[in-house]
Amino acid sequence: MSGDLPEYFFRIRENGAVVFRIDTENRQRRIEMEEIAVVNVKNGNVKPHGDRKLSPEETRLIAKWTTERQALLAERDIDDILRAVDHMNMTTQWVQTRATDAQLEQVTDNLLLSMHDLRTVLVRKKAERIMKAEEAEG
Structure with a gap:
């Protein structure tokens, strides 16, 4: 061994x-x-x-x-x-x-806030990448 x-x-x-x-x-x-x-x-x-x-x-x-x-x-x-x-x-x-109404009531707010937060960050990061690419080209 x-x-x-x-x-x-x-x-x-x-x-x-x-x-x-x-x-x-x-x-x-x-x-x-x-x-x-x-x-x-x-x-x-x-x-x-x-x-x-x-x-x-x-x-x-x-x-x-x-x-x-x-x-x-x-x-x-x-x-x-x-x-x-x-x-x-x-x-x-x-x-x-x-999903039942009770289950949706339990998770909806947390899901919506998490998805909104993620979407905000993704959109900002994508815009930064586009701006950086445009600066590199021009």
């Missing part, structure tokens, strides 16, 4: 990960996890654990993981939004075909 383990492990947390170096080459043949750093994926900061100095290989490995993690999270964001579009469509169908 120990031959199959990676040399480093990234314990995911809300804004990044805690990075551990895996050691199986000890007298007890136990898996030991030495914390070496904390990574913030949002801003790219890497804080070595304690007084530890990261090796160039560790720094490269952490930077590679951070880039891959940021890409994965960006993909998940888009997937979440596309799922939200699907869910909005299913909500429309529910309102149209199955």
